[in-house]
Every structure is written in structure tokens, then in C-alpha cells.
Amino acid sequence: MKSSLANRYGGQKRPVTRKTKITLIISGVVVACGLAALLNVNVSNVDSVNFNTVSFSANDPSFAEVDFQVSKDRTHEAVCAVKALDNQFAVVGWKYVDIPANAADFGAENGRTTQQRVSIRTESLAVSGVVDSCWSKG
Structure with missing residues (x-):
């Protein structure tokens, strides 16, 4: 068996x-x-885009400006989302900013870091403005 x-x-x-x-x-x-x-x-190998908010100004309830720096591969394009906030941290303005590719003699670090200024329309008086995020385009 x-x-x-x-x-x-x-x-x-x-x-x-x-x-x-x-x-x-x-x-x-x-x-x-x-x-x-x-x-x-x-x-x-993924393109990294770094950013730093430098300054903010708002002298008008319908308008704000944000200065920021972007560091990336100079040959690539990027996009940054910038927002304006009121005193309760509510978003009162938002804008996407295209960051173009740079020549080696443009900006700092051989074109890697550039200074940007963006004007944002706001719904009410903004008390701060920040870069929310940046990413490589493409």
C-alpha cells in the first residue's frame, strides 16, 4: 500500500x-x-528643487509681493506655488510661478540659484507670504 x-x-x-x-x-x-x-x-537622480522665502510685503488689501530664492539644476525648468496668508493663516492669494532654465552667468552658483519676485492678487490684506512648494517641470 x-x-x-x-x-x-x-x-x-x-x-x-x-x-x-x-x-x-x-x-x-x-x-x-x-x-x-x-x-x-x-x-x-531625481531633480531636486529647493526654495527659501526671503521677504514679503503687502501695502494694499488686494495685492502682495513675495521674494524668494530657488535652487535647481540650471538647465531645467521648475514651477513654484506661492501663497499669501491673512492673520488667521487662511490663504487669501495663490499663484504658480514658472522658473525658467538659466545661463551659467545668471544668478548665483553658476546659474543654480536665482532670486524671484512674484506679485499676488489677494482677497483681503495679507500678513505673510510663503513659497508652498516647488517642483521640477517635465
């Missing part, structure tokens, strides 16, 4: 040896390290 069951369903499975377990664990660690390195290389 035993041989007919073995013929039908196959013989008993051999247990996984210690050597096989160690080989599988080491292989898994090597694959995980390789994937982590690959993801790190891909993330570091």
Missing part, C-alpha cells in the same frame, strides 16, 4: 538542510541590498 501511495503522490519530502537555509538567507540579504542600492541611485 505504501508504494502505491508514493507512486501516486510522490515520496516523502526531504527536510530543508541548515546549509540550504543559510544560502537562502544570504541570497535574500544580497537581493535586498541590491534593490536598496538601486532605489537610492534612482532617488538621487
Whole structure:
């Protein structure tokens, strides 16, 4: 009877040896390290755009100006979202600003960092203006 069951369903499975377990664990660690390195290389190649709000002014309830710096690869274009806020931190004005590619002799750091000024229409008197975010275009 035993041989007919073995013929039908196959013989008993051999247990996984210690050597096989160690080989599988080491292989898994090597694959995980390789994937982590690959993801790190891909993330570091993504264009980073950094920004810094420099100043703000609003002398009129319907108008505000924000000065800011943008640092990016000079050959790429970017977009920044700039907002004006009232004294309760409500957004009273919002504008997208296109940042063009630069020549090496434009701005600072060989064209990497540029100064920007944007005028924003506001619903009421703004008490502050900030750059909300910037990202690479394209």
C-alpha cells in the first residue's frame, strides 16, 4: 500500500538542510541590498528643487509681493506655488510661478540659484507670504 501511495503522490519530502537555509538567507540579504542600492541611485537622480522665502510685503488689501530664492539644476525648468496668508493663516492669494532654465552667468552658483519676485492678487490684506512648494517641470 505504501508504494502505491508514493507512486501516486510522490515520496516523502526531504527536510530543508541548515546549509540550504543559510544560502537562502544570504541570497535574500544580497537581493535586498541590491534593490536598496538601486532605489537610492534612482532617488538621487531625481531633480531636486529647493526654495527659501526671503521677504514679503503687502501695502494694499488686494495685492502682495513675495521674494524668494530657488535652487535647481540650471538647465531645467521648475514651477513654484506661492501663497499669501491673512492673520488667521487662511490663504487669501495663490499663484504658480514658472522658473525658467538659466545661463551659467545668471544668478548665483553658476546659474543654480536665482532670486524671484512674484506679485499676488489677494482677497483681503495679507500678513505673510510663503513659497508652498516647488517642483521640477517635465
